[in-house]
Amino acid sequence: MEYTVQKLANLAGVSTRTLRYYDEIGILKPARINSSGYRIYGQEEVDRLQQILFYRELGVDLHRIKLIVTAPSFDGAAALKEHREKLLEKKEQLELLISNVEKTIALTEGRMKMSNKEKFEGFKKKMIEDNEKKYGKEIREKYGKDTVEKSNAKLQNMTEAQYKEVTKLAEQVTETLAEAFKTGDPAGELAQKAADLHKQWLCYYWHEYSKESHAGLGQMYVDDERFTAYYDKEQPGTAAFLRDAIYIYTGMKQ
Template identity: 50%
Template sequence: MLYSIKQMAEMSGVSTRTLRYYDEIHLLEPATVNEAGYRYYSTREVDRLQQILFYRELNFKLSEIQQILSSESQSIQSVLHSHYEALIEKRNHIDSLIRAVEQTIAYHKGEKEMSNEEKFAAFKKKRLEENENSFGEEIRQKYGEETVDEANKSWLGMSEEKYKEMQEVEGQLIERLKQFNQQKNQQKEDAKQIVMLHKKWLQYTWSTYSSEAHKGLADMYIADERFTQYYDEKAGVGAAQLLRDSILAYA
């Protein structure tokens, strides 16, 4: 069975304008186009649109979706399995937030006590999950499962006071790094202060510190573009390189 572009739009909730755009960028091309220029879609395109919407719901960029769906190694089973895992993770986070809201309501009604740590638990867990998804594999390969698990445990068990301190130190680090990046005549003492701030920031979650591990992490800031992007977006292009070079010199 073939569906017109209007029928496809009504069935999926996607506008005809969006369907035409997906055709233009070769993300979702119709099964056939008649002599009058009308687009028609088969069940195959319906399934592909469903996959696109899955990924859009998970905040993937269109270019990323196109790359995934164009990969011959991606079977429909593996695609759906990745959807499933991501949705389960999303649901778990929403459940954590719901529990936090329920506890907060009960706390303000005087029905239960709520520690400061509990007030921030869901948010810290979300950030930890984001870090694991972005950098977990690389960090675990470099430092080992035990070291990373210990750091995660420290993060989740951190008190409200320590959490705020850590955020403040990171803010100071980014500001100093930004200023350093903008200086024409960069001074050695400024670089040393940046390294000390970075070391202080790490020690909130590292159970033990070593200059070797510090320098190893700094190398990753350049080796992995995701780390580079994090610092370059916050402190200007070249900031990650400056941070890495400073750590290698003075850690």
């Protein structure tokens, strides 16, 4: 049985363009070309296309498929295992993403109800950041979903007064931290005050405070470039300084 492009395409459920592309990149060449330049495929090619489509369906990219189907010595099982690992990673990421999106939706809707005021623009960013801090990967992994749900509920129930309070606290942290940074001493009075303010601020978001989480968050400020960027905005090195101050404040990692 011989097939022209379209016949094979119909058989396999792909487009003719796909077949021509596969020819082009050398992953599936026709058995022969007839006198008019038409691509003619045979049984072998059908089989091979099956292989290709199988791997493709597994999400393997064409380059790798080429290796697998062209080189007989290639260890397909190992390749698949490797591929599986990547898929699992992807899945984890995706789950995180979904959960993040869901939290954001909840927050957005919660906020909308909370206050009908405009000029809320400037706060958006902070909320988002806080959201990240609270639901960031590492934290969630460490504390589990329970914690996350609870703190989420907490935020939604926040009153206008609390909102003002927390905003003020955040400002105080920033100011005190900036002052403390000038001293250069994370163990100093100012730095420790900043760490304390930071703790108070945190307590608006965390239903349960622990030195470990606090210290962990401090480390994250340094590890995650976006946090670093936020804290280092005015003075590079501030994030690391805050982390050190928190370490000393919590007595962790001494």
